[in-house]
Amino acid sequence: MKSDNTPLWLGRDMTARPHYWSAALRVRIYTMGVLRVMFNDHQEFPACPLLAAVEDSELLKVLIALGGRDVAETRMAAALWPCADSLDAGRRFDAKLTHLQQWFKAYDVLRVENGMVSLDERHCWVDTWALDRTQAIVRDMLRDPTADLPQDLAGQMERLLRLYRGDFLDGDCPRAWSLGLRERLRSSFVNTLAELGDYWLSRDDSGRALRCCHEGLSIDSSAKPLYEILFGYALARENQASEWEDDGSDCYEPTPRGAADPDPWQVVNGEALRPSS
Numbered sequence: 001m002k003s004d005n006t007p008l009w010l011g012r013d014m015t016a017r018p019h020y021w022s023a024a025l026r027v028r029i030y031t032m033g034v035l036r037v038m039f040n041d042h043q044e045f046p047a048c049p050l051l052a053a054v055e056d057s058e059l060l061k062v063l064i065a066l067g068g069r070d071v072a073e074t075r076m077a078a079a080l081w082p083c084a085d086s087l088d089a090g091r092r093f094d095a096k097l098t099h100l101q102q103w104f105k106a107y108d109v110l111r112v113e114n115g116m117v118s119l120d121e122r123h124c125w126v127d128t129w130a131l132d133r134t135q136a137i138v139r140d141m142l143r144d145p146t147a148d149l150p151q152d153l154a155g156q157m158e159r160l161l162r163l164y165r166g167d168f169l170d171g172d173c174p175r176a177w178s179l180g181l182r183e184r185l186r187s188s189f190v191n192t193l194a195e196l197g198d199y200w201l202s203r204d205d206s207g208r209a210l211r212c213c214h215e216g217l218s219i220d221s222s223a224k225p226l227y228e229i230l231f232g233y234a235l236a237r238e239n240q241a242s243e244w245e246d247d248g249s250d251c252y253e254p255t256p257r258g259a260a261d262p263d264p265w266q267v268v269n270g271e272a273l274r275p276s277s
Helices: 054-065 075-082 086-107 126-142 150-163 176-202 206-219 224-246
Strands: 027-030 038-040 110-113 116-119 123-127
Touching: 027 126, 027 150, 054 086, 054 116, 054 176, 075 086, 075 176, 116 176, 123 126, 123 176, 123 224, 126 150, 126 176, 126 206, 150 206, 176 206, 206 224
Parallel strands: 027 123
Antiparallel strands: 027 038, 110 116
């Protein structure tokens, strides 16, 4: 049996999807970008009339924004109706919760016990949970000195990029209850990409390193660690070119545009990052 300190990735078949991607999960909830709910991988949220009212969908969003597990009813009501008195907010919450329970009734997803509301992860997949789990696996692999699994890490990187389709509820107007999770997930995603970029650059895999920079800077254009990777890559290429020139070698040719090894200054917004001459 594995000890509690065993890395998350160790002993796992990395080609297999972990439990939170299991096809047996009956409900999948996507919140990165815009809210989408899928039943048995085919029926989506817009087809469900019970969430036609804005507040019905807001209740589900608040539940996920506050963690999705063991969230107090009073906390959810206060987040949704901060200006209402507790009795009025409680009545409105009870009505919306009843609608949500009816919607999920056939799927055994929503749990309400002792004033606490949860999504049951045995029957429900949520992209924010999967994103946190995948980032934990990536960080675990990167920080294990015995790990040398570039292909496995590449697979986790692709999964991470697929999960982050946009900021948390990016299609909604900013709300006080959504901003905390939105900023945490954005910061964590960008930091994880920076760690991955450093790793790929250390293995001379500039293609993946620059892709990490591109994806991260498209989310946060001020992310300093990603610019440091770009500058490090550009400096390494310049030093390599200088060494070849000093040796009198004629084998060095600048990488043509569109080739597999891209110009780092083209990673974001065309010429915007190219230093002035």
